[in-house]
Amino acid sequence: MDNSEGMPPASLTHASQSNAQAAGGGRGADGEPSAADNHGGASIHPRLQAVIVVGRYHGLELDATDYKNIDGAPVPSAASLSAWVQSAGLWSRAVRLRWRNLLALQDSGPVILLLNDGSAALLTGADPDQKIVYLKDPQAAESAAPVAVDELRLSEVWGGETLLVRANRGIAEADAPFSMRWLFRLVMTERSTLRDLSIASVAISFLTIMPPLLVMTVINRVLVYHSLTTLAFISVLLTIFVLYETLLGYARRLIIGVLAIRIDAKLNLHIFSRLIRLPLDYFERHPAGDTLHRLHAVYQVREFITGKLLTTFLDFITLLVILPLLFYLSSTLTWLVIASACVLMIVILVFLGPVTAAMGQLIQAEINKATVMTETVFGIRTVKSLALEPQRRALWDERVADAAKWRWRVTLINNWPQTIATPISRFMWMGVMLIGAYMALSDNTGYMVGGLFAFMMLSNRVAQPLVGAAGLTEKYLEVKTSIGLAAEVLNRPMESNAASGGLRPRFAGAITFDDVTFTYPSGQTPALERVSFSIPAGTMLGVVGRSGSGKSTITRLLQGINREYSGFVKLDGSDLREINLRHLRQSFGVVLQDNFLFRGSIRDNIIAGRPGLTIDDVVRAARLAGAEEFIERMPHGYETQIEEGSPNLSGGQKQRLAIARAVITDPRLLILDEATSALDPESEALVNANLLRIARGRTMVIVSHRLSSLTDCDLTLVLDRGGVVDIAPHHVLLERCAIYRQLWAQQNRHLDSQGPRHAAIAPTLAQGD
Ligand code: ATP
Ligand code: MG
Numbered sequence: 001m002d003n004s005e006g007m008p009p010a011s012l013t014h015a016s017q018s019n020a021q022a023a024g025g026g027r028g029a030d031g032e033p034s035a036a037d038n039h040g041g042a043s044i045h046p047r048l049q050a051v052i053v054v055g056r057y058h059g060l061e062l063d064a065t066d067y068k069n070i071d072g073a074p075v076p077s078a079a080s081l082s083a084w085v086q087s088a089g090l091w092s093r094a095v096r097l098r099w100r101n102l103l104a105l106q107d108s109g110p111v112i113l114l115l116n117d118g119s120a121a122l123l124t125g126a127d128p129d130q131k132i133v134y135l136k137d138p139q140a141a142e143s144a145a146p147v148a149v150d151e152l153r154l155s156e157v158w159g160g161e162t163l164l165v166r167a168n169r170g171i172a173e174a175d176a177p178f179s180m181r182w183l184f185r186l187v188m189t190e191r192s193t194l195r196d197l198s199i200a201s202v203a204i205s206f207l208t209i210m211p212p213l214l215v216m217t218v219i220n221r222v223l224v225y226h227s228l229t230t231l232a233f234i235s236v237l238l239t240i241f242v243l244y245e246t247l248l249g250y251a252r253r254l255i256i257g258v259l260a261i262r263i264d265a266k267l268n269l270h271i272f273s274r275l276i277r278l279p280l281d282y283f284e285r286h287p288a289g290d291t292l293h294r295l296h297a298v299y300q301v302r303e304f305i306t307g308k309l310l311t312t313f314l315d316f317i318t319l320l321v322i323l324p325l326l327f328y329l330s331s332t333l334t335w336l337v338i339a340s341a342c343v344l345m346i347v348i349l350v351f352l353g354p355v356t357a358a359m360g361q362l363i364q365a366e367i368n369k370a371t372v373m374t375e376t377v378f379g380i381r382t383v384k385s386l387a388l389e390p391q392r393r394a395l396w397d398e399r400v401a402d403a404a405k406w407r408w409r410v411t412l413i414n415n416w417p418q419t420i421a422t423p424i425s426r427f428m429w430m431g432v433m434l435i436g437a438y439m440a441l442s443d444n445t446g447y448m449v450g451g452l453f454a455f456m457m458l459s460n461r462v463a464q465p466l467v468g469a470a471g472l473t474e475k476y477l478e479v480k481t482s483i484g485l486a487a488e489v490l491n492r493p494m495e496s497n498a499a500s501g502g503l504r505p506r507f508a509g510a511i512t513f514d515d516v517t518f519t520y521p522s523g524q525t526p527a528l529e530r531v532s533f534s535i536p537a538g539t540m541l542g543v544v545g546r547s548g549s550g551k552s553t554i555t556r557l558l559q560g561i562n563r564e565y566s567g568f569v570k571l572d573g574s575d576l577r578e579i580n581l582r583h584l585r586q587s588f589g590v591v592l593q594d595n596f597l598f599r600g601s602i603r604d605n606i607i608a609g610r611p612g613l614t615i616d617d618v619v620r621a622a623r624l625a626g627a628e629e630f631i632e633r634m635p636h637g638y639e640t641q642i643e644e645g646s647p648n649l650s651g652g653q654k655q656r657l658a659i660a661r662a663v664i665t666d667p668r669l670l671i672l673d674e675a676t677s678a679l680d681p682e683s684e685a686l687v688n689a690n691l692l693r694i695a696r697g698r699t700m701v702i703v704s705h706r707l708s709s710l711t712d713c714d715l716t717l718v719l720d721r722g723g724v725v726d727i728a729p730h731h732v733l734l735e736r737c738a739i740y741r742q743l744w745a746q747q748n749r750h751l752d753s754q755g756p757r758h759a760a761i762a763p764t765l766a767q768g769d
Helices: 003-023 034-040 048-058 078-087 099-104 151-157 169-174 180-186 191-225 228-275 280-285 290-328 331-350 352-378 381-385 389-441 448-490 496-500 551-558 581-586 602-607 615-624 628-633 651-664 681-695 730-736 739-745 748-766
Strands: 091-096 110-113 120-127 132-136 147-150 161-166 511-518 527-533 541-547 566-571 588-591 669-673 699-703 715-720 721-730
Touching: 003 715, 048 078, 048 161, 078 091, 078 110, 078 161, 099 120, 110 381, 110 715, 132 381, 132 748, 147 151, 180 228, 180 290, 191 228, 191 290, 191 448, 191 651, 191 739, 228 448, 290 331, 290 448, 290 669, 331 352, 331 389, 331 448, 352 381, 352 389, 381 389, 381 615, 389 448, 496 681, 511 551, 527 551, 527 715, 541 551, 541 681, 541 739, 551 699, 551 715, 581 588, 588 651, 602 615, 602 651, 602 715, 615 651, 615 681, 651 669, 651 681, 669 681, 681 699, 715 730, 721 730, 721 739, 730 739, 739 748
Parallel strands: 527 721, 541 699, 541 715, 588 669, 669 699
Antiparallel strands: 091 161, 110 120, 110 161, 120 132, 132 147, 511 527, 511 566, 715 721
C-alpha cells in the first residue's frame, strides 16, 4: 500500500476545520447571518455531508439546515447526527465498533466513521481476506474511487465512533396511499395491545357465563333440595366473580383507551404531514372548508376502529366462549337463537345499499354546508363591508335545508331495519321461553328449569354480535366513504418528490426565462406566452403591466409553485426544475400584498422558527425593512404579541414586518409582489427608501402597479397579455416603449392637473369658513 492510500482521512482534517462554524447553523465570522452559507454544498461540515451522502444512498434527501446540535458539542456529535437522521425517517444508531466489526460489515450500505479530528469518512466496503476496508471522503465526487485502508492507518485517525444508517420500513408506510389497507396496517402495528385486549376479553367472557351457571345451580340444587350450604358457597363465588369482572372490565377499558389514543396520534401525524406536502396549487383551487371537512371525516374512521369494530370483535370472542355452553344446555334452543339472529342479519344487509346511497348524499350535503360556513368566516370582512349578510344567510339556509333533507331520508331508511328487527327479536325471546318451558315440563330430570334460566340469560349475547356484525357492514361502508373523501385530499401527488431531490446550488441570483409558455391547469389561454428575458445577478428588476398580464405568474414560476411550463427558467444557468424545491424557497425571500402573521410576538414572527437566528438578526432585519421605528415605539417592543389577524397593526406595519421576515435570512433573491400597493404614501415612501438598501448584494424582483416606485430599478420588464413587451431602464422605456409611456402618463396625470384643481377647491373651502 503506498502512502496515498492513507490520504482520505488526512485530507478530511482540513475541511473539518474550515467548516466547523457552518455546522453550528450560526453566523459567519463577519457577523452577517450565515443561514445562506448552509445552503451551499461546498461549506457543509464533512460529518453532515457524510450523513447526506448516506441518506441519498437510501433514497432520502437530507437538508443540512434541519440539523440541530442537541448537545452543544463543537463538532456534530454521533448522538446529534443520529437524532437528525432519525427525524428524517431513517433508522440510525451511534455505536462504538472495533476493526474486526468493520471487516464483518457487509452490504448494509455505507457506514459513517466519525474520525478523531471531527471529520468523517464513509466505509463503503471491506475485504476480510486482505484485511483492508474501503473508505471514501464524503466530500469527494460520487464517482471517486474508494481508497483501501488497513488497520494501523485507520487506528491513527479513528477511535471506534461509528454511525450506522439504514432505510426504515416506516418510510414506505408513511408514503403509502391513504386507504382501508393502510388503515388496517396501522391498526396491526398495535398488535401487542390488541393481544392484551383479546386476553382480557376472553377472561371476561368466561366470567360472564359464570353468573347464569350459578343461577342454574341455585334453581336446580338450592331450591329443589333446600341446600343452604350450597347457597352460601355460591354467594361467596358470586362475589369473587363480580370483583374479578369489575377489575378486568376496568383493565379492558384502559387498554381500549390507550389503543384509541395511539391510533389517533398516528392518524393525526400522518394526515398533517401529507396535507402540508400538498402543492400550493391544490389549496388555491379548493375551498378551505371543503378540505377541512374531508379531513374531519378521518376522525369518523378512528371512532369506527376503536368503537364499533372493536366491540363487535370482542363480542365475537364472547360468542365463541358461550356457544358451546348453549349447545350443552339445549341444542334445539340454540339453533332457534342462531336462526333468528341470522334473519336479523339478513334484514340489515338488505337495507345496506339504500342506506349507504343516502349516506353518501348526506355527506356531500354536509360538505357543501361546511364550505359556506368557512367561506363566510374567512371572508367576513367582505361580507360585512358589502352588507352581504342576507345573501350568505339565504345560502346557508338552503344548504342547511338540503342537509336536513338527506338526513331525514337516511333516518327514514334506517328506521326500517330496526322496525323489522324488533318483532323478530321479541319472537325469539318468547319462542325460547315457550319451547324451553315445554321442554322443561316434559323433562324428567328437573335440570331443565335452571337450564332454561341460564339459557335466557346467555342467549341475549348471541344475537348481539351477529346483529352487531351486520351493523358493522353498514358502518364499514360509511367509513369507506369517509376514507374516500379524505383520500381525495391526501392521495394527491405531493411536492415531496421535488422537495427531496435535486440540486442545492449556491445562488448568485442571475435569472433567465427562455421561451417560457405557461397555462394554469384551470385556464384556457396561456398566462405567459413565449417569455424570454435575462438579468444578471444583483439586478433590481421591476415588473410592470396591466392587471392580468402575468406579473404574479412570473414570480410563481420562480418560486416553483407552478412547474408545468414549457421552455426553461434558469437560476445561474441551472434549470429551476432540477433544483431542490425546499432549498430554492429557502434561498428566496417573498413578500406578497397580503401576508399572514402568526399568533405570537413580533420577534417570533420575524424569525418564523428558522434556526440559528438571534434577536440581533431580528433588529437588523427590522431596520432594513424600516420597521424598527414603530416596533420600538410599541409598549413591549419586539415582544409585543400579535393577535390572530393582527388587528393591533396597521397595514403598513404588517407589510414592513413581512419584509423584515423575508430579509432576515439574507436571501440572494427577494420577490416583492405588490408588497407596497396597499400602503399609504408615507409608509410606501418609507419602504421604497429602504428598497435600495435592501437590494444591495441581491437580486430583487419587484412587481408593482405604481411605476413611480420602480424608477430606481436597474431594469424594468414590461408585460402585456402574457408576453414580454420590453425590458430596459426607466428612462429608456419612457422613450421607446409605448405601453410603458401610456401607463406612466396615466399615473402621473395628476402632476399636470394639480394646479387648477387645487385652485378650484380653495375658494369653496374659503366660502365654507
Ligand atoms: P395583477 O396585476 O392583477 O395582480 P398579474 O399581472 O399579476 O395581475 P397574474 O396573476 O400573473 O396577473 O395572472 C395572469 C393570468 O393568469 C390572468 O389572466 C389570470 O386570470 C390567470 N391566473 C392567475 N392565477 C391563476 C390561477 N391560480 N388559476 C388560473 N388562472 C390564473
Ligand atoms: Mg398579481
